[in-house]
Amino acid sequence: MNKTEAPLEEIIFPFRFNLSQKAAVEKALTHSISIIEGPPGTGKTQTILNILANLTTVMGKSVGIVSFNNEAVKNIKDxxxxxxxxxxxxxxxxxEKRQDFFHNLPTIDVAAWNHxxxxxxxxxxxxxxxxxxxxLLADDNRRAQLRQExxxxxxxxxxxxxxxxxxxYNILKKCLSIHALPVRLLNIWRTRPLKRSFSQ
Known part of the structure; x- marks a missing residue:
């Protein structure tokens, strides 16, 4: 797609998102190729849903979703x-899925969609x-940073x-030890008097 096909101010977010997911959607819709990766639970599916919403409604495109893992496609469908x-x-x-789809095409009453x-x-x-x-997202992100700090x-x-x-404690211990030194020396003197030798 061309970079001018999805102006940032026209992008919609009908599904939940955070600041990083918002940036991922915006980049995906304004660049020809976009790679979004992350561990489980980081919101990749939510990001895909927001991309799909913009491609199909804002841009009026048809979208094909493919994956090496059928579970990933099923997750989006669910x-x-x-x-x-x-x-x-x-x-x-x-x-058989294609036959089932075309034999049971969904009927949607779009009259209620008028505004x-x-x-x-x-x-x-x-x-x-x-x-x-x-x-709000920028404020929330800043709040999270301040909490970490x-x-x-x-x-x-x-x-x-x-x-x-x-x-x-160590300083106090040393001070007490130095202060008590003369007392200890006196006690040693009293308990162990020096031996004196007398000439006969």
Whole structure:
């Protein structure tokens, strides 16, 4: 796709996302090739769903989803079904699935989708909401950073207090030891008097 096909202000996010996922969606929609990777639970499927929403609704494109792992495709399908967008999917993997799909085409009543506001008005609202969301996500990201910094400072404070207590104890111990030295010498003198030799 061309870089100009998806202006950032027109991108929509109907599925949950965070700041890094938002950046991934924006890059995927404004570049010809995009690689999104991450361990399980980092929101790759949510990111794919938001990309699909923009490709199919904002750009009016048809999208093919393929994977080495059927479970990955099924996961996307299940999430779309859960959000009542399953009618957008045509499961065309095996021959029997294709036959089943074309024999049982979904019927959707789109009359309820009409809105009192015009398309330009809705697009402006989407832009405004995207700006608000961007600020909120940036604030949330900053809050997470501050929490990490605070946790690091508290850990450093605990280490310092432990070190300070140990140092103070050692200094006090040395002071008491030096102060008690004359007393100990006197006690030694009293308990072990020096032997004196007398000439006969």
């Amino acid at each position: 999430k779309l079904n859960k959000q009542k967008f399953g009618f957008l999917i045509a499961d065309l993997g095996r021959a 009192k506001d015009s398309l330009p008005e809705l697009q402006n609202r989407v832009k405004e909401m995207n700006q608000i969301l961007a600020r 605070l946790a690091a400072y508290r850990l450093e404070q605990r280490h310092f207090e432990q070190y300070s207590r140990r140092s103070s």
